[in-house]
Amino acid sequence: MIRRRSKTNRELIAEQYRDSDGFWIYLKPGYQNGFDPGTHGIVEDTKRAAYETLRGAEPCDCAECRELIARAAAQNGGAR
Ligand SMILES: [Zn+2]
Numbered sequence: 749m750i751r752r753r754s755k756t757n758r759e760l761i762a763e764q765y766r767d768s769d770g771f772w773i774y775l776k777p778g779y780q781n782g783f784d785p786g787t788h789g790i791v792e793d794t795k796r797a798a799y800e801t802l803r804g805a806e807p808c809d810c811a812e813c814r815e816l817i818a819r820a821a822a823q824n825g826g827a828r
Contacts, residue, residue, distance in 0.1 A: 755779075760805050764798075771798040777816035780808035788813075 763774040773790040781787045782804035792798040 754803075755805065757799070757802065760802060766795070771795045773798050773802055775805055775808075777813045777820065778808060779805045779813075780810070782806035786810070 760775055760779055761773055762776045763772075765772055770791050770793045775781065775788045775790070777788075779788070781790050781801065783801055785806070788808070790798050790801045792801055
């Protein structure tokens, strides 16, 4: 059973920026867009709307996320 607790934006966001398509948020490894399962990015017309969508972020354990998490853990270990 997945324990639900609201994550802070800081815990969820890897990157965010605005371009001609709108306001983008890329989720950190381990999270997916709950409104579009299997995707790890959010794009909305406004920052406000993107942050609304961000609240629907769900834990993700796809191969891509697991790979990125494993790589990050290896890097952290090497930095010590
Ligand atoms: Zn994933």
